[in-house]
Each structure stands twice: as structure tokens, then as C-alpha cells.
Amino acid sequence: MIGRRRIVLGIVAMVIVAAAVAFWRTRRLPAGAPGSTATSHRGGTLIATLRSEPPTFNRYSGNTYATALVNDLTQAPLVRINQLTQAVEPWLADRWTRSADGRQYTLHLREDVVFSDGHPFTADDVAFSFNAAYDAKTASVLGDALKVGEQPLSVSTTSPHEVVVTFPQMYGPGLRLLDNLPIYPKHRLAAALAAGTLATAWGTSTPPNEVAGLGPFVLTRYEPAVRLVFERNPHYWRVDAGGQPLPYLDRIAMEIVPDQNAELLRLQAGQIDLLQDDLRPEDYVPLKREADAGRVRLMDVGTGLDMHVLWFNLGPPASADTHRAWLQRAEFRRGLSHAVDRRVFARTVYLGAAEPSWGLVSPANTVWYSAGADRPDYDPDRARALFASIGLRDRNADGQLESESGVPVRFTVLIVKGVGASEKGAAFLRAALARLGVTLDVVALDLSSVVGRWTAGDYDAIYNFLLTDPDPAANLDLWLSSGSSHVWNPRQAQPATPWERDIDNVMARQAGTIDPAERRRLFEQVQRTIAEHLPAMSFAIPHVYVATSTRVASFTPALKRPQVLWNADEVSVIASGAR
């Protein structure tokens, strides 16, 4: 009898707990969540996350994502790349003209623009910013990216609102280069530049009110390892189509959340509005459920622009390895490419949220992607034939291929530890190659060790994420054999192979012309050469998903990070409960 009473009491207690949980959950549902409008509301706070805090607020000395994001919110360049169209659009410079030889641009600066501290913006600030970027003592992280043919741009001021920028040679991307350069206030930082201390200026111990800028927000609070708070810049110069001053938001708070699981939980709990990092494939299903229930908004922005790439060591130390000369052969790389079923790869590694890929340019890069380049698809028989053509056969019927000298066909791929896509992708490649008798050893190291091994040329292959600019001429470091990012054999004094010499020549012409059609034609040629020799290859490009709370009303997500905050001044939130 007592036992039955206990059971009944237990059931009642469980029902009460379940009801309480259900009540809390429903209480958290935002009103009218599924029907959020795309109209822009003025005011409110957007709460986003950052995986790590910025080491500095100074974009001239910091190249982390966090520093770049702080810069995007608080500073402004002369021209901006529209992340949706990839077109260069006026920003602090409202118009410009190009000289007949295509090397000189005269930029007219917006008048009546002031920094967040009320100081007028003039051409002197532009000249100061270029000087800072090229200053030897500052050794700015922006300096190299602002050079063409390793030469700096020449900048002169002709009036308080006009600057002339001269390129050392004809440069295809033209003013696109200037999107990288935030215009910093000369009146605040000239003394630091003169003293040679600009690199350490605007560190995280700087009081936020000393960081002035031309961006839509100003940094008002920094709590180390906790959050950054940005308030609307009262002097911001942009207005919307209806003449309303921008930004719409009163405030953006960046909560520093190092763990991605915790970040997701916060979004699901309605405590944040926006995730900064790309969603992992395994996060899609739970978030889709939340989205279907109207608790979050999940958007598939499309196939990404960047991807994981497998490249081989084609540098001098590796080419001296006579026992494994096959590692240097294009036939081996082509065979490997045929060995991988990219559709299954996309389904397995990215749980279907990816598209098969082959080269180093994403189909999402509609301006530059060449559909005509060869795409060695899944064909195990062709792979075996290619391996056999360079003497790789199973000579002792043990299921393992051996080279002509009897050495088993085995090589190592380095990946960065803790990166899910790298680990899963490398495991898939290992299994795919094992079926053909090739042993792939996957070695996971921390980033620093992978960089060290790559720099020393001490590796067989690396499978890693490759981040590139959509415009190929902005990635000359990758395409040119002399480039430091020519990952398979960097910094060559002379091109090691005829096909690399060809690419060097074509890319030099591609970067040196301003005719868009000619540039496209030349880059198609480069993609065909790469597809033929396959020094590096990709297997799948993941889709880019953006997850926000339903409070976020108007935003236009892009494929590149920061997907939502790239145009932070136009993002708005629906007013709701206290934040």
C-alpha cells in the first residue's frame, strides 16, 4: 500500500517538474517569432558572441578575427567591397576617377564627416593611415597586403577632401585593395607613429573612449574575457534610403564564449541573438528543430567561398626523396582525386550540407569560377590504372600497393588538431585510399606545429582550410611560385616546373590588366592548369548557415565572415523585453 502511494507521489512530482519546465520554455518564446518582418526598427541591443577576445583594438597590429571585427564596427575604409555582389562601392570616398594609364586614382572624400570624437575627417587622415601601414617601426600587418609587386602605393593630398593614389604598376583589382585599410584618426595617433609606438597603441588596456573612428559604432566597454559593448556612433555619416540616420541599433554586445556548444545553448535559450562562427554540420539538426518551432532563425546562405584543401609537398626536400618519387607525380595526385567519391564525402563529412568540389575556387565565386576546368570524378578503376602507370602495384598480393622498389605506398597527411572538418575529412580520405591499397597516416598536430612543419618543408601532405580573397589577383601570394602562400612549394626563386612558370606569366598578366573579360579569361586558363596538375585539390565545400534569434529583423547575410555584421549599420532588432 505504502509502495503504491510512493509511486503515485513520484508520478505527481514528475508531472509537476515537467509542467514547470514546459512553462519556462513557453515563457521564453518570443512573441510573434515566426512572422518576424524584414523591416528595419530603430533602437535596441543586439547580443552576439565572439569565440576569443581581441588581443588589441588596433587593426594595424592585430590580424585576429576579433580585432578585425572590432575594426569593422568602429572604423571605416575609403571604399568597401559589397560582400553580396563583390563590387567595390563608395564609402568614405564618395567618388573617384581613374587616369588614362589606369595607375592613378583621384578620390573625392565625403565632406562633413567627423570621427566619433567630433574631429573632422580630412585627406590628412588618409595620408596618415597609409604612412602608418607602411611604417617600418610599426611593421603593420596591413602593410604587405597594401603593396602591389612588393611596392607601396603612393598617396598625395591635393585638397582637404581629395587624395591621389598611384599604383606602382597597373593593378587589376584597383581600389579593391583599399577595403583593407581602415582610416585612423591622425589627431589621436600621429604622436604614436612619430614615436614609433603605433604598434602598441590602442591595446586592450586603452580606455575605450580613446578609440575614435569613422565606423557605425564606438567601443564603450571592454570587460576582459567577458564582453565588449559598442554603442551607436552619434557622428556616423551614413543614412538609409529613407534619410534615417544609421546605424539602426543602439548597441551591440559581444559576449566572449570560447565553447561552441555553450554558444549554441545560449542561442537556444534566447540569451544571444547571433553566432559569429560557422555552424558545424552536427548543429544543423537541433537548430532546424528550434527554427521550425519558431525559436531561432536559420538561414542557408549558400555554398561557401572557402574550403578545406589537400596539398602535397612539392618543394625541394620532398622532391629529393627518391624512395617515394611517386609522391611528386601528377598521376598519383590524379589517381587520388579519382579515388574519392565526393558526393559521399559531402554526405559523410558535412552530413550533406556541402557540395562536391575539385579545385581551389568555389562555384559560389560566380565571377571567377571556371566550370570548364577538369574535374576528376570518382572512378576507382581509373585511379588504379593511374597508380599502375607510375609503377604502383600490389606486387605481393597483400592488398597494399608497392612502388617499383618494393616500398609500400604510404604517406602522411598533417591536419590541425581539434578541427572537426579536418579530422572527419582526413579519416574519409584514409578509408577511400585504403580501399585502393594506399596507406594514409593522419597526424593531428596543433596549429603551431603544422605551421612549423610546413615552413620547414617537413611533410608529405597537409589537409587544411584555405582562406582566399574572391578576386584572384588579391591572392597572388597563392598563385605565384614566388609567393609565401604558394602552399605546395612556396617562395621559389625560379618556377620549379613549366606549368608553374605558365601560371606565373598568366597571373602577372591577369593582375596587370583592368579589362574584366580578359582577367576572367586568363584566370580560367590558370584554373585549367591547376586542374591538370593538381598540386592541391578540394573535395567538398560546406554550405554557410547563419543562425540568429528571431529578434534580428533586417540583415543581409554574406558568405564571408562576419556573415551578418559585415553591414552592421543596417542590422536591426525587434524591440522586446529588457536586455
Next chain:
Amino acid sequence: MVRFLARRLVSSLLMVVIVASAALLLATASPGDYVATAGGIGANQQRMARERVRLNLDRPPAVLYLSWLAGAVRLDFGTSLLYQRPVGALVAQRAANSTLLAAAALIIAALLGLPLGVFTGSRPTGLAPSIVRGASVLCLSVPPLIASILLLALAAMTGIFPTGGMTSLASPADGWSWWLRDLAWHVPVPAMAVGLPLAATLERVQSQALADALAEPCMTAALARGVSRRRLLWRHAWPLSAKPVTAVLGLIAGALLSGSFAVELVTAWPGLGRLTYDALGARDIYLAAACASAAAAFLAVGILGSDLLLAIVDPRVTIAPPARGPTAP
């Protein structure tokens, strides 16, 4: 007593120096460095070389170490390569946050673990003690990382507690009392994640120690003299069982920092664990050395506290050095 404390202080200081030196030398000797990590694959080699010169990372490890040691003697532990700030200030700020979390976790562990240990130790059989033992084993088996995620999920589901962080977004102008209440609202989830496994450890140790104490002949004699069971338990058996519990409590206090490492990451608690993770990830040798020395200092304080507590609970334990001279055959 003073001599004992002075000796302990010197040995603790030595331990801190050794741990910090080892951390610095190991971080320097391991492949790659801060500049390579920051630059990533494809970074400009000339630029990286300039950076190494600017940051003195081009020096041989021995020179680097001696220069750091010379600074450390003057309490200058170097400038963080990652944050470009003096590491002393960075570590002090985060250590305070970690201390707060550790104290809260220790309180939870003691308040839950000790009474439950007495409960299970005094009742060898029964449903309730079995449930407590089972829960302890479960808490001990679940890694802190998983425990943190589970607790965060629970917090997200119920909304009772925030899902991480140390403070809310509201302005600091809201006043001290508001700030303290806000802090108290944020502490329970990470403190539970750190404290529950420790509570389980204490419960198990206390339970066993109490069961052993109750089995002593003196307890049977006390019962025979008519001492009530409650008085026997709390007045006689519990103090007798305190020695092993105190020893474990001290070690737990010292090791709290390493236990909170994963919890701080998951719950976004701005403590020393997160700072250490960032320092190691970025190969910030000076910050890694300072974090390691702070962890060693935590351990030293924990062990010292344990020794002192042990001396208090068991008068037979002496903290004076052992007497020299002929020993009995």
C-alpha cells in the same frame, strides 16, 4: 610553528619557480612559436622574421630564459605576446575570478559531500544510502566537460540560471548590490560543475573514514556506556574520521584550478583556466609560464592549508620537524 611556515613558504616559492621555469622552457622548446601560430600557413617569412626580432623570440632559449628569470626576480614576469599587456596584471585579474569559482565550488563540495558521507558511512545498508553512493559514482564518472555542458543545457532549458558568463550585460552603473546579486546568479552553474565531482570525492572518503571510525573498539565501548547513537556519531566518530578527509580536502583545494580548466572554457568563466588555454594555444611563453606559476601557487596554498587543518583536527600530528637523535630499536 613559525619555522614550519617559513620552511613551507620557501619550498612553495621554489616549487612555483621550478614550475614556471619548466613551463617557459617547454613552451620555448616545443615546435613552432607565437609568431608562426599568429601568422598561420602562408604568412610572409620576412615579416615573421621581423616579428621574432621585435619580440626577442630570435634569441636562444637559454638567453630567453635567463632574461625572463632576471625580470621575474624584480617581479616583472614579461609582457604577454598575445595580449600585449604585462602578464602579472593579466594573471592577477583572472586568478581572482578563478579563486571565486574555486571557493564557491569548495563550499558546495563541503556542504554536500561531508553530510552525505556521514549519512552513507553511518548506514551501510538501505535504499537512500545506495542512491547517494550511486549518485557519487555517477558524479565521479562524468568528466567536468560533459558535466558543464549538461548543467548549461539544464540552465538553458529552465532559464533559472544564465547559460554561462560571469556578469550580465546591464550597466555597471546599476550599483554594487546589483552587481553582487548578478554575480551570485552566475556562480552556481560553473561552481556546481566543478564542485559536484569534488563533493562526490568527499562523500566517498568521508563515508569510508566514518565507517572505519565506527568500527573502532572505542565506539563499541562508548555505546556500551550508554552514549546515544547521535552523540556517538557526531561527537566521537566524526572527529575521528576527520583526518583522511582533511588531507583530501587540502589536495582538492590545491587541484581545484586544474579541475576548473574545462569548466571555465564551457561556461565562459573568465578565469585562469581559460587564460592558460589561450596562452598555450597561442604559444605565448610568458603568459604560459605565469599561468603555470599561479597554478603551482594554488597547489602550494592548498597543501599548506591541508597541513594546518590536519594539525588542528588531530593534535597527534606535529608540524614541527622530526627530532634528530637515536631512535628506539
